Amino acid sequence: AEAAKLPTGDVLLQLRGPSEVGAEGPEEVVLIEYASRAAVSNLFVGEKEVSETMQTWSKDPSFGWKAILERDEIQWGVWRTNFARVRHFAKGGGWIESARVDLTQPARNLALIARWGEKEEIDRSELLELLGSIEMLDAEEEG
Numbered sequence: 001a002e003a004a005k006l007p008t009g010d011v012l013l014q015l016r017g018p019s020e021v022g023a024e025g026p027e028e029v030v031l032i033e034y035a036s037r038a039a040v041s042n043l044f045v046g047e048k049e050v051s052e053t054m055q056t057w058s059k060d061p062s063f064g065w066k067a068i069l070e071r072d073e074i075q076w077g078v079w080r081t082n083f084a085r086v087r088h089f090a091k092g093g094g095w096i097e098s099a100r101v102d103l104t105q106p107a108r109n110l111a112l113i114a115r116w117g118e119k120e121e122i123d124r125s126e127l128l129e130l131l132g133s134i135e136m137l138d139a140e141e142e143g
Contacts (some may be wrong), residue, residue, distance in 0.1 A: 009035035025126045026099070026114035034109040043100045043111055044071060044084050057089055066090040074101060085122050090127045096124050101131065
């Protein structure tokens with residue numbers, strides 16, 4: 001695990017999963033405490049029309065780009081929040097998917113970003129298992 005405070009005031013905690021071949025779940029998980037609620041909200045905003053960029057990249061993958069493929073809500077336990085599935089298209093070909101989950105609470109602007117392996121689609125059940133392992137505080141507990 002690595003932690004850092006960024007010049008923006010945001011705080012980052014990076015965790016890496018098991019590196020064995022065939023290991024389930026994300027390869028990397030990042031928890032970020034942002035300085036503002038707007039910074040978290042920006043994670044769930046993206047281009048609405050990506051088909052033209054996809055066609056261009058499919059013919060000539062000489063540039064990298066990313067697209068939000070799915071925006072939805074995700075629920076585990078009593079929590080329901082914003083979720084986005086993002087695909088990062090690599091320069092030269094290939095792609096990696098990540099899940100973004102808004103973990104914001106009244107006193108903290110939090111987001112989780114979980115990255116799966118190359119050409120591996122996000123598995124929602126694995127994401128839900130990960131989210132279920134995070135102890136979320138109720139507003140009363142935050143004091």
